[in-house]
Amino acid sequence: MIVVRNILLIFLGAVLVLCLLGWVGLQVQPRAFPDFPEETPELKTIALPEGLPAPVERFYKTVYGVEIPVIETVIIRGRGTMKPFLNIPIPARFVFVHNAGRDYRHYFEVTLFGIPLMKVNEGYLDGQSFFESPMATFRNEPNANQGANLALWAEGVWFPSLWVTDPRVHWEPVDEYTALLHVPYEDGGENFVVRFNPRTGLIDLMEAMRYRETGDGREKILWITISGDGGDDAVMWLDQGKPWAHFNLEQVVYNTDVSKMIQPTGGIGFSQTAPEGGGKEPVQSKRDFIQIISTGLRDMESSAENSSDGSTQDG
Numbered sequence: 001m002i003v004v005r006n007i008l009l010i011f012l013g014a015v016l017v018l019c020l021l022g023w024v025g026l027q028v029q030p031r032a033f034p035d036f037p038e039e040t041p042e043l044k045t046i047a048l049p050e051g052l053p054a055p056v057e058r059f060y061k062t063v064y065g066v067e068i069p070v071i072e073t074v075i076i077r078g079r080g081t082m083k084p085f086l087n088i089p090i091p092a093r094f095v096f097v098h099n100a101g102r103d104y105r106h107y108f109e110v111t112l113f114g115i116p117l118m119k120v121n122e123g124y125l126d127g128q129s130f131f132e133s134p135m136a137t138f139r140n141e142p143n144a145n146q147g148a149n150l151a152l153w154a155e156g157v158w159f160p161s162l163w164v165t166d167p168r169v170h171w172e173p174v175d176e177y178t179a180l181l182h183v184p185y186e187d188g189g190e191n192f193v194v195r196f197n198p199r200t201g202l203i204d205l206m207e208a209m210r211y212r213e214t215g216d217g218r219e220k221i222l223w224i225t226i227s228g229d230g231g232d233d234a235v236m237w238l239d240q241g242k243p244w245a246h247f248n249l250e251q252v253v254y255n256t257d258v259s260k261m262i263q264p265t266g267g268i269g270f271s272q273t274a275p276e277g278g279g280k281e282p283v284q285s286k287r288d289f290i291q292i293i294s295t296g297l298r299d300m301e302s303s304a305e306n307s308s309d310g311s312t313q314d315g
Contacts, residue, residue: 022112030093030111032250033077033268040254043069049164053173055196062201063160071159073258074098077251082110083244084118084135094247097123097262100159101166104152105262123264124148127186130264143211143218150190150210153183154225157203157233158252181206203227212237 045067048060060068076096081089090110097105105123109116121132128140129148138144153169156162163169163181172180174193181192195205210223222238234243260266 025112026088026090028111028114029091030079030109030114030116032079033093033095035251036075036077036253036256038253038256040256043071043255045069046165052164053171053179055177055201056171056179056194058201059196059203060160060164068161068164069254070165071100071161071254073255074100074159075251075253075256075258075261076158076249078247078249080245080247082108082246084110084120087244089246090117092245095268096155097258098152098155098159099258099262100156100162101152101168103262104148104155105264105266107268121264122148123262124152125262125264132264138214141214143214146185146190147210147212147223149183149185150192150208150223153181153190154192154206154208157206157225157227158249159254160203200229 048057048064048066048068052060074097076098077094079091079093082092083089090112091114092108092110094109095107097107103123103125105125106120108120110118110120118134121130123130124145127145127149129144130139131137131141131144153163163171168184170182172182172191174180177196177198179194179196181194182189183191190208193205193207194203195207196202197204204227206225206227208223209220211218212221212223224236224238226234226236226243228234232246232248234246236243261268
């Protein structure tokens with residue numbers, strides 16, 4: 001009996017040590033991917049369209065003013081947490097690449113002690129989804145296509161000018177703080193319920209019915225994206241009750257060439273010799289993000305005015 005007890009104690013001790021090591025490993029954040037070397041060029045703008053629902057117009061005037069940038073491609077780098085199994089939040093780093101309103105690619109690395117534990121490569125190209133991970137691999141699966149198309153448009157929350165510059169998209173009023181966002185999908189369309197914050201005018205939630213599982217006979221589940229103040233954006237399924245992923249943006253670059261980077265087999269586009277997490281500060285909150293956009297647009301307007309003044313004087 002003593003021998004059995006000692007063996008049991010050793011076993012329980014080993015399990016406790018492993019659990020403790022695992023917990024410690026989950027507290028270690030991965031190093032950021034290196035900064036993308038290219039910077040956003042000068043952005044073209046259009047006037048804010050008329051006839052938008054009241055909360056939508058307020059949102060765009062808060063974010064951009066009355067001049068809306070035309071964004072064609074986006075590269076987003078950041079870190080966060082994901083729950084790929086056992087509902088355990090695991091640190092992750094990610095790169096999102098968008099051909100705005102057309103295609104996207106996601107690359108994730110889930111880490112333990114800052115070391116990649118699992119890599120996920122997924123996306124949506126030419127109306128077809130792809131997903132590659134140690135757990136599963138599939139391409140052009142109908143349910144995944146529907147979900148990927150919703151992700152394509154939902155991630156426009158990080159470059160929301162897309163929702164008024166793309167002619168295939170339109171808004172429909174609901175009430176003082178809610179509107180419907182209609183987006184294209186195959187031969188028809190999908191829609192989001194978009195809920196705006198009464199105090200800030202910014203987006204709080206976006207909701208849509210989405211397939212979670214692949215295969216026949218599956219039902220759609222309410223999928224919710226959460227725009228958190230403080231830089232913590234998240235996604236969740238209604239039946240789970242809590243977010244399964246959190247995203248913190250650390251670099252956003254617009255209108256650069258993503259033709260290779262967006263391909264399933266393309267590199268993630270960062271210089272492998274660059275120091276990781278190079279000097280740019282993380283985007284800490286929606287207000288910081290809005291400030292970056294607004295400052296950039298004001299600088300562009302000031303530059304244009306100075307150029308115009310200079311040409312008049314030279315003449």
